[in-house]
Structure formats: C-alpha cells, structure tokens
Amino acid sequence: MTATTPTPQDRAALRTRLAAELAAARARTRSLTHDVFAGDDPDFTRQHSPLMSPFHWDVAHIANMEDYWLVRRGAPGSDLVTGVREDVDHLYDAFTNPRAGRPALPLLDPAEARVYGDRVREKALEHLEAGSFDERRTLADGFVFSMIVQHEQQHVETMLATHQLRAGAPVLHADPPPPAVLPHLAGTEVLHPGGEFLYGTSTEPSALDNEKPAHPVRVEAFRLDAAPVTNAEYARFVDAGGYRDRSLWSAAGWEHITAEGWVAPMAWEEVDGRWYRTSFGVRQAIDEIGDQPVLHVSFHEAAAYAAWAGKRLPTEVEWEFAARFDHATGATRRFPWGDEDPTPERANLDQRHLQPAPVGAYPAGASPLGVHQLIGDVWEWCDSGFEGYPGFEPFPYKEYSEVFFGGDFRMLRGSSFGVGTPNARATFRNWDLPIRRQIFSGFRCARDA
Missing domain, CATH: 1.20.120 (Four Helix Bundle (Hemerythrin (Met), subunit A))
Structure with a gap:
C-alpha cells in the first residue's frame, strides 16, 4: 500500500x-x-x-x-x-x-x-x-x-x-460577542515586507475550483490595517460629509449612491443626531458598538472611505499574503494563526453571535505580524476582479466559477460571522457586484509602503 x-x-x-x-x-x-x-x-x-x-x-x-x-x-x-x-x-x-x-x-x-x-x-x-x-x-x-x-x-x-x-420582531437570538482583549487596534497599521508566497491551494481537499491551483506570486511591500474599519471610524467619515464629497467616489459609485439616496451604511438611521444600527430586529446605538467592524457597506462605500482616509483597499493577493504568509519561516500557512482549523477562540463564525465582535477580541487568531480578525466577523472587500488562476480548470461544473470571470464583480475575503466553519478558509474566494451591501461585508484599508 x-x-x-x-x-x-x-x-x-x-x-x-x-x-x-x-x-x-x-x-x-x-x-x-x-x-x-x-x-x-x-x-x-x-x-x-x-x-x-x-x-x-x-x-x-x-x-x-x-x-x-x-x-x-x-x-x-x-x-x-x-x-x-x-x-x-x-x-x-x-x-x-x-x-x-x-x-x-x-x-x-x-x-x-x-x-x-x-x-x-x-x-x-x-x-x-x-x-x-x-x-x-x-x-x-x-x-x-x-x-x-x-x-x-x-x-x-x-x-x-x-x-x-425581513421586518418585524426579532426571531433570532444569540450570545453577545466577546469583549476586546486588545482595545487599541483600530486605526493602526502593520508593515508587510515584500516576498513570494504560494497563492491559492493545490492541497486543500475541500477547496473549490477557483481556489486552485497554487502558484507562486511576488508581493511588493505594503501596509495593512491591523483590524477592520470600525463603526466609530466609519461614523466619522459619514459625519464629515463623506457621502456628499464627489471627489471621494468613483463615477459608478457616485451615480449609484445618488440614485439610491444612500447617506450611511445599510441598516443605519439617524435619530435626533445619533446614529443607530438595526440587526435582526434589534436596534443599537452606533456609539455603543463603535469598536465593532462596520457592516453592510458596498465596495463603492469602502473605496470612498479608503480615499477619505488617504489609503486604498488591499488587492486580493495582498489580503491572502497577509492572511497566510509567515515571514519568519517563509511558510505559506492555511490560516493566519497556523494550519489548525478555526475554533471559537480564534474566529467569530457559524452565526455564533449574530454580529461582529469588537476589534481585538480574538488575539489567538492574529497573524504572525499582528493582523487581527482576518477570518470571521465581516467579509472584506478587495480591489480585485474575479478571474481564474493560471492553470484554472473548472470542476465539477462551469457555472460555479468560470461563467462569472471577467465581469464587474469585486472580491471579498475572510468570511463573516455568518459563515460556516467548513467554508472559512484563507483561500476561499467570495465575489459580488460592487453595489451590494445586503451581505455581511466590511473592509480594512491598505497603502503602499
């Protein structure tokens, strides 16, 4: 044998x-x-x-x-x-x-x-x-x-x-997420030196066709936010007139938010000068959940915030490099923390809490360089389109991935609190139209080193 x-x-x-x-x-x-x-x-x-x-x-x-x-x-x-x-x-x-x-x-x-x-x-x-x-x-x-x-x-x-x-009284209930252990991550950055790593996978048995095959990619040095952008950070963008500043938006993004009348993320409303978010029928004041990653923003909104902050969104390659590459050993790992599967101590998954956890709540899930919550909490928009990797082969049917290549889709990485653990791979690729925000989407920013 x-x-x-x-x-x-x-x-x-x-x-x-x-x-x-x-x-x-x-x-x-x-x-x-x-x-x-x-x-x-x-x-x-x-x-x-x-x-x-x-x-x-x-x-x-x-x-x-x-x-x-x-x-x-x-x-x-x-x-x-x-x-x-x-x-x-x-x-x-x-x-x-x-x-x-x-x-x-x-x-x-x-x-x-x-x-x-x-x-x-x-x-x-x-x-x-x-x-x-x-x-x-x-x-x-x-x-x-x-x-x-x-x-x-x-x-x-x-x-x-x-x-x-859906409208109406809450029908779903869950325990609150854990508190932040490291409460000062918001707004901080981590330098990622350039390097070469194996992008994608050829060894993960459960990987879907668009994650394959693994191939070496060279990444230039960049800086990446240590945590997703929070509600408090995004509220400052909203209050500073970000949705009224045409210079921050792409042509497509400005056209869409103008047509739709967007002035804040989905599920936000302003009452007597105070912002609130309603999730699964429960309303919470934004200033009371300010340390949670912002939720329900489109790619256009994420990109406008990044421009306002003097940054940009990471590419899909940069995101996976940050989530998988260990600069100390030169190894490409399965997850930010190593090769072991996700656990409740490492990531917010499986609709366990029905909302994102505060940034800094999962130190056991951090990457070697100190980037947090790359897996779970919110899907993170990346400034990349959806294409197959070199040597891509559709399997077991073309309609899963191949028919969507080359469209207007933008990539999302990292899973959300609603993702099941079997899907929460660092190589898993999600995609959607840049106007979508009914999904559990957030983002973090990057900039050139």
Missing part, C-alpha cells in the same frame, strides 16, 4: 467527519427556517427583498443540489442513479431562475420542501456510508460531499442575510 492510499481507518474517519459536517449544516438551516417559522407563517414564503429568495426556495434548492450530487452521483460503483425528485430540477436551478422571479414559480410548499430535504439526506447518508472515495474524481477524498456541505453553509448565510432584511 502506498503512502497516499487511504486505509479503511482513514475512510471511516472521513465518513464520520463528513456526516458531522452535513448534520451541522442542516441544523443551521433548520435554525433559520422551521425552528422559527410555523408551517403556515407567511414570512416563510414571502420574498423579503428582490435581492433574496423566499426561505422555502432556499430550503428546497439545498435539497435539490444534494439530490443531484449526492443521491444521483454519489452512489459508489455507479455513475448515475435515480434522484428523489428529478421533476423539480427546473424550479431550483439557481443559474436559470433569477432571485426576483422565484416567487412566481410553482414551488414546493414549506412542508413538502422539508420532507424533500429529509428524504434526500437519508439517501445521501446511505451513499456516504457505502462509499470508498477512490473511484471517481468527485468522490476522491469525499470532495462532492464536502462541496454540498459548503453549498448548504453558503445558503445558510444567504438566509441569514434574508433575516436581516
């Missing part, structure tokens, strides 16, 4: 891990849907924003993707078996059904969607238990099961964003 051949014990451990990850993702789905909405609750089937799907569409779409990949294509020794509900494929194809039009489709009702998901999961776990993970590329190292875990976790974050957009 070669060193690379998995042993029966390896396969058993892999099955156990994947089953646990599938269960954790499904528990999060239910915590946002069936656990908070009665079967006939109109909030379950209402479209709370044209940018988002009704909750019951997401629930059935999650099941349909699992049906397609784990039931029909996840069976050992067979390229294709019959799915649980092949008749609904056309309703839950995210690529051909834009979000705004999904409520008009003849969708499964909430009870049918849940039954569909339960039946699919039962069959998927049967295939997981029987699989050997070495016959086909999609099954090697359990990749297709991991892909579906990540897919469900991504939709959990999307549903969490829908909860943020």
